[in-house]
């Protein structure tokens with residue numbers, strides 16, 4: 001068929017879907033229904049390409065996982081074409097272009113072949129109704145320009161026999177594939193265990209620790225949603241090209257929270273530390289920026305895998321467990337963990353505590369210059385904490401009630417949004433290692449929360465704040481914890497959504 005128009009989008013690391021002209025530019029988990037991208041305008045073909053790319057990448061990872069072939073980094077660029085078929089009717093074609101750098105293409109054709117037939121919604125909905133031509137891109141190999149119109153061979157709707165042959169072929173390929181990946185010979189039990197991602201296992205242990213609570217966040221379950229505005233200061237515009245620092249006052253949504261997945265935890269309980277603050281900045285051009293912060297000065301561990309280990313150690317260290325408990329032993333080999341725990345105190349109010357971004361992110365300016373930074377949200381009223389004794393005597397909802405009361409009385413709660421700038425050579429990969437306090441601190445603007453919206457509970461339920469939901473001009477760093485968080489938040493959101 002002759003293709004008249006080609007739309008392209010690339011899904012990378014299950015994180016972001018992006019087309020060459022920047023639209024759509026959204027985390028795949030964040031469609032409007034999932035709490036993101038309210039005002040984005042994108043052509044239907046681009047959105048289809050985005051959906052297909054995200055779906056195909058998930059299918060690819062799932063097939064790989066099911067055959068015990070771990071893939072750390074993958075990307076799928078879907079190019080969908082629309083044009084008239086031989087019968088004169090408009091038809092779609094799609095060419096997923098698969099790249100798995102670490103495997104140099106080995107075995108990936110087979111994985112991609114199975115993924116093509118997978119049961120994911122886009123792949124399944126379009127199974128054999130449109131031409132699909134899978135290509136595997138080898139590192140350093142030629143990558144087809146995403147802007148060039150593609151002329152794809154049309155694949156007619158198959159007969160029943162062809163479909164049956166396809167399914168036999170798939171089973172054969174699956175068997176062949178099982179033999180090409182060495183781990184495939186591991187026992188079935190190991191397979192079942194490894195089939196869950198680190199994020200899925202993390203969520204499972206959190207549920208063991210905190211219980212299962214339908215419709216609630218698996219961590220930071222108890223919280224209060226607020227609204228207000230962000231007024232940018234001048235300094236931000238020199239560091240980043242984001243329109244956030246050039247748009248004047250922009251609306252923000254915030255959510256203050258207690259730690260753990262226990263929805264009725266007492267605000268004064270030591271387990272409720274660290275407290276959290278998530279802020280979504282809503283830019284006039286439809287972009288968003290989420291900042292998801294907590295009251296720790298640094299994180300107890302550097303990776304998602306270590307965090308899972310920490311949670312497992314905590315789950316195995318209940319009352320009556322002989323000393324040293326697994327948690328104490330974990331602390332011996334991960335000294336940042338006990339230090340992080342020791343740094344926490346109960347705030348006198350959500351308005352009197354500072355929140356830290358902990359992970360490094362990167363400003364990109366108009367010339368493309370990159371500057372890593374860590375965000376801080378510092379209370380205008382100053383920091384005030386409570387002793388353990390006093391915290392235990394406070395009413396169970398004192399932090400939530402205090403915030404609602406302040407805003408109800410017309411007293412906005414204000415914070416300075418600060419960025420701690422890295423010096424050249426400062427590491428950005430390890431959230432257990434804060435940068436020295438002498439690093440430059442720049443004020444990016446003021447956040448002022450002034451109301452609890454009438455639909456606060458619905459907003460909390462329907463939204464997920466994602467550390468990688470960022471506008472052009474602000475990017476994630478190489479800190480592996482960011483992706484670990486994104487994966488875990490997506491699993492939690494999936495579980496709590498009807």
Ligand code: HEM
Nearest residue numbers: 217219220255276277278293294307357358488489492493
């Ligand atoms: C691997 C490390 C981490 C894991 C596995 C993890 C896990 C989670 C999960 C499962 C949720 C619930 C998400 C939802 O359903 O919306 C959550 C929420 C949250 N996390 Fe994390 N987290 C991690 C690290 C961090 C760090 C480093 C920070 C702060 C810098 C942080 C701050 C928060 C906050 C503030 C929330 C509540 C967001 C809201 O109000 O919707 N987390 N976390």
